[in-house]
Amino acid sequence: MAYVTWSLDSLEKFCADAFKAFGFDEQGAKLISDVLLTSDLYGIESHGMQRMVRYHKGIAKGQIHVGARPEIAFETPVSAVIDGHSGMGQLIGAFAMEKAIEKAEKSGIGIVTVRNSNHYGIAGYYAQMAAKRGLIGFSCTNSEAIMVPTFARKAMIGSNPIAVAMPADPHPFFFDASTTVVTRGKLEMYNKTGKPLPDGWALDENGAPCDEAPRVLSNIVGKKGGGIVPLGGSGETLGSHKGYGWGMVAEIFSSILSLGDTSDKCCTFPDKTGICHGFAAMNPAIFGDADAIRKHFSEYLQRLRDAPKAVGHDRIYTHGEKEVEAAADRRKNGVPVNDGTMLELLDLCKYLGLDFASYFPGYVPPEKRTGFTGNY
Amino acid sequence: MAYVTWSLDSLEKFCADAFKAFGFDEQGAKLISDVLLTSDLYGIESHGMQRMVRYHKGIAKGQIHVGARPEIAFETPVSAVIDGHSGMGQLIGAFAMEKAIEKAEKSGIGIVTVRNSNHYGIAGYYAQMAAKRGLIGFSCTNSEAIMVPTFARKAMIGSNPIAVAMPADPHPFFFDASTTVVTRGKLEMYNKTGKPLPDGWALDENGAPCDEAPRVLSNIVGKKGGGIVPLGGSGETLGSHKGYGWGMVAEIFSSILSLGDTSDKCCTFPDKTGICHGFAAMNPAIFGDADAIRKHFSEYLQRLRDAPKAVGHDRIYTHGEKEVEAAADRRKNGVPVNDGTMLELLDLCKYLGLDFASYFPGYVPPEKRTGFTGNY
Numbered sequence: 001m002a003y004v005t006w007s008l009d010s011l012e013k014f015c016a017d018a019f020k021a022f023g024f025d026e027q028g029a030k031l032i033s034d035v036l037l038t039s040d041l042y043g044i045e046s047h048g049m050q051r052m053v054r055y056h057k058g059i060a061k062g063q064i065h066v067g068a069r070p071e072i073a074f075e076t077p078v079s080a081v082i083d084g085h086s087g088m089g090q091l092i093g094a095f096a097m098e099k100a101i102e103k104a105e106k107s108g109i110g111i112v113t114v115r116n117s118n119h120y121g122i123a124g125y126y127a128q129m130a131a132k133r134g135l136i137g138f139s140c141t142n143s144e145a146i147m148v149p150t151f152a153r154k155a156m157i158g159s160n161p162i163a164v165a166m167p168a169d170p171h172p173f174f175f176d177a178s179t180t181v182v183t184r185g186k187l188e189m190y191n192k193t194g195k196p197l198p199d200g201w202a203l204d205e206n207g208a209p210c211d212e213a214p215r216v217l218s219n220i221v222g223k224k225g226g227g228i229v230p231l232g233g234s235g236e237t238l239g240s241h242k243g244y245g246w247g248m249v250a251e252i253f254s255s256i257l258s259l260g261d262t263s264d265k266c267c268t269f270p271d272k273t274g275i276c277h278g279f280a281a282m283n284p285a286i287f288g289d290a291d292a293i294r295k296h297f298s299e300y301l302q303r304l305r306d307a308p309k310a311v312g313h314d315r316i317y318t319h320g321e322k323e324v325e326a327a328a329d330r331r332k333n334g335v336p337v338n339d340g341t342m343l344e345l346l347d348l349c350k351y352l353g354l355d356f357a358s359y360f361p362g363y364v365p366p367e368k369r370t371g372f373t374g375n376y
Numbered sequence: 377m378a379y380v381t382w383s384l385d386s387l388e389k390f391c392a393d394a395f396k397a398f399g400f401d402e403q404g405a406k407l408i409s410d411v412l413l414t415s416d417l418y419g420i421e422s423h424g425m426q427r428m429v430r431y432h433k434g435i436a437k438g439q440i441h442v443g444a445r446p447e448i449a450f451e452t453p454v455s456a457v458i459d460g461h462s463g464m465g466q467l468i469g470a471f472a473m474e475k476a477i478e479k480a481e482k483s484g485i486g487i488v489t490v491r492n493s494n495h496y497g498i499a500g501y502y503a504q505m506a507a508k509r510g511l512i513g514f515s516c517t518n519s520e521a522i523m524v525p526t527f528a529r530k531a532m533i534g535s536n537p538i539a540v541a542m543p544a545d546p547h548p549f550f551f552d553a554s555t556t557v558v559t560r561g562k563l564e565m566y567n568k569t570g571k572p573l574p575d576g577w578a579l580d581e582n583g584a585p586c587d588e589a590p591r592v593l594s595n596i597v598g599k600k601g602g603g604i605v606p607l608g609g610s611g612e613t614l615g616s617h618k619g620y621g622w623g624m625v626a627e628i629f630s631s632i633l634s635l636g637d638t639s640d641k642c643c644t645f646p647d648k649t650g651i652c653h654g655f656a657a658m659n660p661a662i663f664g665d666a667d668a669i670r671k672h673f674s675e676y677l678q679r680l681r682d683a684p685k686a687v688g689h690d691r692i693y694t695h696g697e698k699e700v701e702a703a704a705d706r707r708k709n710g711v712p713v714n715d716g717t718m719l720e721l722l723d724l725c726k727y728l729g730l731d732f733a734s735y736f737p738g739y740v741p742p743e744k745r746t747g748f749t750g751n752y
Contacts, residue, residue, distance in 0.1 A: 078454065078484045079662040108454045109485060113663055136628070149680055151689040156680055164625055173628075175621035181614055198613050207686040225684065231615045232607055234686070237574050238557055239607045243615075245551035245695050246622070249540055252512070252549075252673070257663040262676045286455040287489055287633040297628070300638045304525055304532055308601065310583040310610070313527040319621050 004342055004363060005334035011037055011049065014345070014359035018052065021352040022059055023066040028091055035090040035121040038128075040335045043326035046185025047122045050192070050341040054119065055088075056348055063273050064088055064118045070095045073115075077107045081258050082114045086272040089120030089141075097126040097139065097279045104135050104281035113253060114277040115260025119143065123163035124176030124323075130281040131165035131172040134290065138280040139163045140250040144267035146220050147180045147247050148227045150240040153207030155220060155227030158263035159183050160250035165320070167284070169298040174320030179247040180228040184220070187213045187228070192340035202228050223268075253278025339366045380718055380739060381710035387413055387425065390721070390735035394428065397728040398435055399442040404467050411466040411497040414504075416711045419702035422561025423498045426568070426717040430495065431464075432724055439649050440464055440494045446471045449491075453483045457634050458490045462648040465496030465517075473502040473515065473655045480511050480657035489629060490653040491636025495519065499539035500552030500699075506657040507541035507548040510666065514656040515539045516626040520643035522596050523556045523623050524603045526616040529583030531596060531603030534639035534651075535559050536626035541696075543660070545674040550696030555622040556604040560596070563589045563604070568716035578604050599644075629654025715742045 012033055019029035032055075040048030058064035068087030072080055080099050084092040096112045103110025120126075123139045130137025143158030161183070163176035182201055190197055190213040197211040204210035205225035219226045230243025254276035255262045261274030268274075284290040301318045309316060330336075337345075343365060349356035357363075388409055395405035408431075416424030434440035444463030448456055456475050460468040472488045479486025496502075499515045506513025519534030537559070539552035558577055566573055566589040573587040580586035581601035595602045606619025630652035631638045637650030644650075660666040677694045685692060706712075713721075719741060725732035732739075 074664045076484055076662045081663050107483075108452055109487065111485065111658070111662070148686075149683065149692055151686050152680075152683045152692045153686045154684045156683050164621075164628075166628060173624065175624065177615070177618040177621055181608070200614055231618050232557070233614070238576055238609070239553070239619075241693070241695070242553040242607050245540075245553055248549065248551065248695065251676070252540075252542060256673045256676065257660065257669060259664070259668060259672050262679075264676070264679060282487070284633065286452045286487070287457050288450045288635070292635060293633060296635050297632045300627070300632065300640070303638075303640060304528075307525065307528045307532050308530045310524075310527050310529045316525055316528045317617070319617070319624065 002366065003336040003338050005336050006360065007334050008037065008041065008331055010359055011040070011335055011337075014354075015049070015052075017354060017359075018348060018352055021354060024088065028088070031094055032088060032090045035093075035125045037335070038125050039122045040337075041327040041330050042122070042124075042323040043330070044122060044185075045336075045338070046183055046189050049337050049345065050188065051119075051121070051185070052341075052348060053344040056351070058118060058273065062271055063269070070114070072099070078103055078109055078111065080110070080112045082112060084114055084117035086116050086118065089118040089275065089277075092117045093120040093126050093139070093277055093279075094129070096277065097129045097137070097281070100279045100281040101130055101133055101135060104130070104283050105133075108286035109282045110280065111253075112279045113258040114279070115255070115258035115274075116272060117275050117277055118273050119275060120277060122176060123161040124165065124174060126279055127163040127165035127176065128172070128174060131167050131174070134167055134284075136167075136282040136284060137163075137165045139277065140253050141275060141277045142251050142254045142263040142266060143184070143275055144220065144273070145263045146184050146227045147230055147244070147263075148203050148207070148234070150230065150234070150236065150244050153203065154225045156264045157244070157247040157251060158266065159228065160247040160263065162246065162250050166297065167294050168301055169294065171324045172320055173297070173301065173318065174323060177231075179231055179243050179250055181231050181233065181243065182228060184217075184228065187217055191217055192338060200229065200233055202226070203234065250278070378742065379712040379714050381712050382736065383710050384413065384417065384707055386735055387416070387711055387713075390730075391425070391428075393730060393735075394724060394728055397730060400464065404464070407470055408464060408466045411469075411501045413711070414501055415498045416713075417703040417706050418498070418500075418699040419706070420498055420561075421712075421714070422559055422565050425713050425721065426564065427495075427497070427561070428717075428724060429720040432727070434494060434649070438647055439645070446490070448475070454479055454485055454487065456486070456488045458488060460490055460493035462492050462494065465494040465651065465653075468493045469496040469502050469515070469653055469655075470505070472653065473505045473513070473657070476655045476657040477506055477509055477511060480506070480659050481509075484662035485658045486656065487629075488655045489634040490655070491631070491634035491650075492648060493651050493653055494649050495651060496653060498552060499537040500541065500550060502655055503539040503541035503552065504548070504550060507543050507550070510543055510660075512543075512658045512660060513539075513541045515653065516629050517651060517653040518627050518630045518639040518642060519560070519651055520596065520649070521639045522560050522603045523606055523620070523639075524579050524583070524610070525620050526606065526610070526612065529579065530601045532640045533620070533623040533627060534642065535604065536623040536639065538622065538626050542673065543670050544677055545670065547700045548696055549673065549677065549694065550699060553607075555607055555619050555626055557607050557609065557619065558604060560593075560604065563593055567593055568714060576605065576609055578602070579610065626654070
């Protein structure tokens, strides 16, 4: 399957128009688009345009309530619990992180837990919101159960990513990682491109290693067993219990503290997914001189980049570097979207009554291409 | 190498007497002993009695200052920075966690970062201090660089464990894990027992896989390169960058926010190790009904334990279960200590002028045993 490259502007316009057509207001549609396209800019294709189809399905099934507004259910000067009322995850996420930032700016720290939300895109988007304001940001979410706990054969925990962002020079430290060995989105990408999964990623319905993305994904949806292993694999020797533990930490800050639906229950309801999130913002100045802390951190990050390289490697990355570079490249050279996703966008345009050709001029679906292969 | 089993009482008495002989007061010696023996009780042999020799060396070399008192260098209602003045890590750790708990009880949350400390034992001890008071506890530490970042061949980050404890029934959730695939203490145990390291744990000075514990440990001390890989291995396919990222999170809360020594500098000084820690305590009541949260969490933990098991396994553990069961067993049946450690304790008694035989009556070193093998 080949890739087609589009300018960020075209994708932004399409994405905002699509969400407006779903019924979101101008500001909401722009925010949702920004979350999705930030992921594509960062090179995290799994959480960008290729997820449009999932939001479409969520809205069509009535699990995502377009008109819902998040509500503060409980609050202290350092904390809040928000009920998302099954609205769009990105809007709830941004609202909750703003609340955490507001509290951090007043009280030094703000922790916000959210119940009854929906998939909110990349966890890192919200952590970055804090870092852009000079704060340390955290964000995590639960999701439909896809992680098989150590010694189990049924998924009971989501991919449960946790993101941390902290101001530094020349760019923020930005760590955003699922607590499974890989995300569900990665499996969706392998599903679209038809490649076998690498060893050590997934288990079939009997708990045996499995390299078939379609089988693992359909087992997850059908709750038939199997799923993705925790970071650290399926046995204790390489630390399966550690990835499983980090998944639990994400669960605590999302579904547990909010009294929301835990991952094993998410996406089993007809009228909601029940997905929960956690957010925190912290002002480094509560530990003294924020500028000195930033300098101290930046110097350490530089020492890491300058450290001796492994044989066969000429570069050590610090977290966030790849994203900064991918974004610069894609802003300049365009954002690659694979044909599988393009066909979904074509369908979506038909459903929403949008003119596909006006956003993606000259696009020819793969089955209609002649005398042309690859590098589309 | 065989194991000898001693009652908890004997080990407590020996350990407290040894630390008193080093110059700590009664209360301090008891606290240090409690941290070490809690580790042995939990079955984490690597961080218990077998570490006595390291504390001995630290005190003898002048890196651990017996008379030092931790000092609060900066403080807000939700945070503190503590300078440990190179005192004993366990005393500084308990002091700092008490401060975090005090702040959490008043303000809902307390975060404390510590510079100029020393190795503090298991991170989880301090997280549990909070859980015993009905709070959610966190603790992390940096350490001598032993983690080789993704694509590097030199250790630049410590084993940097992070621990999280949260009240639940029938016992707290208790997650305590190095961000390397395994701890340095595990390598020390393999060194003592002479076994080869499992695949996927360590790298030699050239960055190649290595199963020789003595070589990896001596390279670390000699700063010759190599070390332990992050949780997730050495390549990105299984998530090396994730373990590396978690190591960085521990670094942020310990050395970065305290303006202390980062792991790449720890243990390179003649008069201190420079090790730094981070602590947090959080009152679940800042999210509403703490009892309801505890019940909600306990029910989820029970569903995890009840989930279908993998082929070949009859039990799914939740974090903390193994420790609770190990402690019950060891309180009843005694604590196993391996011969390598026993010989170190014998040396230590000579150094401190303590009567080894009065603590460990009937112990015969392996080389003097006749007509006897194993199960000592």
